Amino acid sequence: MNEASNLVRQLPEGPLDVVGDIHGEYDALVKLMRELGYNSAGEHPDQRKLIFVGDLCDRGPNSVKVIRLVQQLMQAGRAHAILGNHEINLLRSDAKDGSGWYFDERVARDERYSPFARPDEQQRTEIVDFLKRLPLVLERSDLRLVHAAWQSKDIALARSSVGMLAHELYDRDQSMVDSSLVADGSLQRYKEDTAKWRVQLEDANYSQMPFLEGIAHHDARSQADNPVRVLTSGVERRAEKPFFSSHKWRFVERVSWWDDYQDDIPVIIGHYWRMAVAADRSVVGKGDKDLFDGIKPNEWLGARKNVFCVDFSVGGRWHERRDKLPLGQRFKLAAMRWPERSLFFDTGETLQT
Numbered sequence: 001m002n003e004a005s006n007l008v009r010q011l012p013e014g015p016l017d018v019v020g021d022i023h024g025e026y027d028a029l030v031k032l033m034r035e036l037g038y039n040s041a042g043e044h045p046d047q048r049k050l051i052f053v054g055d056l057c058d059r060g061p062n063s064v065k066v067i068r069l070v071q072q073l074m075q076a077g078r079a080h081a082i083l084g085n086h087e088i089n090l091l092r093s094d095a096k097d098g099s100g101w102y103f104d105e106r107v108a109r110d111e112r113y114s115p116f117a118r119p120d121e122q123q124r125t126e127i128v129d130f131l132k133r134l135p136l137v138l139e140r141s142d143l144r145l146v147h148a149a150w151q152s153k154d155i156a157l158a159r160s161s162v163g164m165l166a167h168e169l170y171d172r173d174q175s176m177v178d179s180s181l182v183a184d185g186s187l188q189r190y191k192e193d194t195a196k197w198r199v200q201l202e203d204a205n206y207s208q209m210p211f212l213e214g215i216a217h218h219d220a221r222s223q224a225d226n227p228v229r230v231l232t233s234g235v236e237r238r239a240e241k242p243f244f245s246s247h248k249w250r251f252v253e254r255v256s257w258w259d260d261y262q263d264d265i266p267v268i269i270g271h272y273w274r275m276a277v278a279a280d281r282s283v284v285g286k287g288d289k290d291l292f293d294g295i296k297p298n299e300w301l302g303a304r305k306n307v308f309c310v311d312f313s314v315g316g317r318w319h320e321r322r323d324k325l326p327l328g329q330r331f332k333l334a335a336m337r338w339p340e341r342s343l344f345f346d347t348g349e350t351l352q353t
Contacts, residue, residue, distance in 0.1 A: 007158040011140040016338040018051045021270040023315035024060025028333040032346035042078035053270040054084025054147035059098035059315045062117045084147040085232040091167035097247045148234040148271040154227035170228035177225045189214030209242045216251035245288040256291045258302035270311040279330040284316035298351040
């Protein structure tokens with residue numbers, strides 16, 4: 001079995017540029033590549049390679065072109081990529097907020113993100129064929145890359161699942177979780193809560209949302225017991241009260257797992273909507289706890305100060321576009337230059353971390 005069938009794969013040797021969540025912002029990606037010194041074919045005079053930490057798609061105006069460019073760069077041997085939770089959702093046909101570019105049933109509900117390019121049938125097939133073969137983790141002796149959380153137990157499970165595709169592993173483990181939830185009646189309570197509150201669950205103005213124990217228990221268990229969910233969506237726990245975030249009422253909250261990370265090898269992640277400049281996250285639907293409150297944008301995280309989130313919220317650029325604000329004023333695409341540990345933005349700024 002060659003390495004291409006593994007969910008945990010080797011990073012290439014040499015200098016790297018690790019790009020955060022792109023979310024369909026094709027123009028931002030092209031500008032960032034230019035800032036980093038790459039030409040349009042992904043060639044760099046210093047033989048650097050681009051590494052993408054997932055969430056290539058959703059919310060932005062052209063997920064189709066972003067995915068196609070990343071695929072072309074990888075086929076040319078100039079880039080590598082891992083899966084984020086948004087790619088997992090696509091592969092599982094799980095239509096979520098911001099995926100109207102791909103899923104017909106989301107087009108009307110995702111009007112806030114329009115206009116967005118939509119793929120034809122051939123492009124749909126090509127997108128799925130490309131994404132399903134991406135790994136969950138990239139690593140080498142001096143660096144680890146995962147979309148949301150490096151958890152040793154879940155990394156080990158992914159490493160041992162040779163020959164499985166990531167969405168297949170997700171579905172296998174979710175099936176086992178669901179079986180246990182059926183046995184204790186929790187799945188039925190989840191389905192009842194979801195059906196009864198279907199409309200209100202995506203209504204930010206519904207201020208009387210009760211704490212739905214059926215959904216909370218289901219989501220907490222599904223997250224903790226599914227390694228693909230942990231690696232691509234992070235560590236979560238039951239919240240104290242409902243909160244509205246990413247256009248949905250939620251009952252579990254994210255945890256800053258990096259505070260417990262004790263390994264020597266640095267980890268670079270995406271996923272968590274970090275901000276390069278102070279801004280109100282609620283304007284893009286983020287009502288959850290800001291895990292970066294009091295932390296500088298160029299600061300490494302955790303007990304060992306060796307975890308870095310390179311997602312600087314370019315997925316919120318739809319809001320700047322809608323309100324006719326300067327693009328990139330608040331929401332940026334970033335890359336971490338390794339081993340230099342310098343941070344580049346598509347808007348031209350550079351920070352030493």
